[in-house]
Amino acid sequence: MDITLAALAGRWTPLVLREFLRRGQATYSELSAALPALSDKVLSDRLAQLTGAGVIERHRTPGWPPRVRYTLTPQGRALEPVVRSMWEWGTTQRQDTHGQSPDPSNTF
Amino acid sequence: MDITLAALAGRWTPLVLREFLRRGQATYSELSAALPALSDKVLSDRLAQLTGAGVIERHRTPGWPPRVRYTLTPQGRALEPVVRSMWEWGTTQRQDTHGQSPDPSNTF
């Protein structure tokens, strides 16, 4: 649990992870564009966190300008059931607490 | 996801939650005894956090000495699949990373 929480915890982590689960891969600038409010430092932090957790992999392509591609690993894809179960619990929680109707699109 | 993460995040939260998933209920002093390194303040924080998240409920029984019983709610019990999926992902992760053999007791 601590390992999984460490992989998912932190501000922006769910949103960054969502981008990867949607795209399978992304570049630094793509993520920066998709999440404009996310500062450079924190984006670097999150990419390092997810890389260290084995969720994504860093691929440098040589040449200029430098281009780095982050790809979802098999272990990152294995996170999908975890994300879904968390999404489902949080959704019923919000309904119970605020009395809202369910949203059929489960894209966390 | 943010809702679920907010319910589970924070130091000691997984261990406190485990006590509730095991026992179904607990008193302040039981938790304090089960987790000696956990300070009063943080235990209060965690109980308030879990209560606010709808995971547990606070029941005051009148009289002296004051006795408070915290019980797992149905929504708290619904957290079990989430915990299990997180436990499973973290376990395979640790094996992959450190090359250890699996532990058959899945008590996170």
Next chain:
DNA sequence: CTGTATCCTGAACGATACTG
């Protein structure tokens, strides 16, 4: 383009003392 270095602020944590 893809980051790192630096500094600052606010929140979380932990220890201790005290209360209904």
Next chain:
DNA sequence: CAGTATCGTTCAGGATACAG
């Protein structure tokens, strides 16, 4: 028994400037 009050420390997050 079951907490709250207070205080000091540590740490994550955010802004800005700079670098390979």
